[in-house]
Amino acid sequence: MRLLKQLFWVLLTLGVLLGATELFLYDVIKIDWVSFMEIQPTYKQMENPLPVPARSIPVEGAIAIPGMGMPPNPTVADAASIQRGAELFAINCQMCHGVAGDGNGSVAPFLIRFKPANLTTDVAQSKEDGSLFLTISNGIEGRMPALNENLTVSERWDVVNFLRTLKAEK
Ligand code: HEC
Incomplete structure (x- = not known):
């Protein structure tokens, strides 16, 4: 009987500890570990493209300038x-x-x-x-x-x- 009682307390303590750990694991209580990968600037799948950095110039030249009409075809149709x-x-x-x-x-x-x-x-x-x-x-x-x-x-x-x-x- 005493043994059973002791077992009960041991299991209860373990259970409570486990429960407390889960709170952190499942982000119920959130700790902002700096090492979390998701905190970095990330680029998620199917996300809209990041805006082009200011003052950058496209390598292939401006493709179409708004208000300047249709871009001319630079490629010879050979x-x-x-x-x-x-x-x-x-x-x-x-x-x-x-x-x-x-x-x-x-x-x-x-x-x-x-x-x-x-x-x-x-x-x-x-x-x-x-x-x-x-x-x-x-x-x-x-x-x-x-x-x-x-x-x-x-x-x-x-x-x-x-x-x-x-x-x-x-
Ligand atoms: C997911 C299917 C899909 C793909 C892939 C696709 N198109 Fe289209 N395209 C359409 C649909 C739908 C329309 C619109 C028809 C309408 O306006 O009712 C269309 C319209 C166009 C038009 C306009 C025609 C007009 O009379 O104004 C052009 C030109 C065109 N497509 C060229 C292309 C080219 C070239 C590619 C490949 C580089 C391409 N499409 C890929 C579905 C597609």
Whole structure:
């Protein structure tokens, strides 16, 4: 009987200690250990990009200056550029816009509200190069993702040059 009583007290003490430790472990009581990794400036997955530091200059030059109209296409549409554009289109655009650019990509049936644009039509092809470039860069709010983080500036111009080859034959 005495042994049982002693066991009870031992277990109770252990339980209380464990409970107290858990309070810290589960951050019920928070201690700001300086060593916590999360206190550093971190960059979480899918977070918006950090703002560009003040007075920094983009390595590839200003891509488009607001209020200055469409940026001109600096890339000559030679075979090499179109070839690069074709490969980048296959990776970044084809699943939505389709192999032929007609909007019948494999993902298209799952896009309910806005179907990918048919890029072979006059509507799309009559746009300036700079307009296509900005669409690729910034996406279309709620319809098409911005691809400025997937494609460098010059890669985007290669894609624009490739888009021109998709123009529907008359
Ligand atoms: C997630 C699917 C998706 C991906 C990926 C995608 N698009 Fe789009 N795109 C769309 C949708 C949806 C629209 C909008 C159609 C609308 O406005 O109704 C669109 C519209 C456009 C337009 C505008 C056409 C117009 O007539 O104004 C262009 C140009 C375009 N996409 C090019 C591209 C290029 C180039 C890529 C790859 C670098 C690309 N898109 C990747 C879904 C996509």
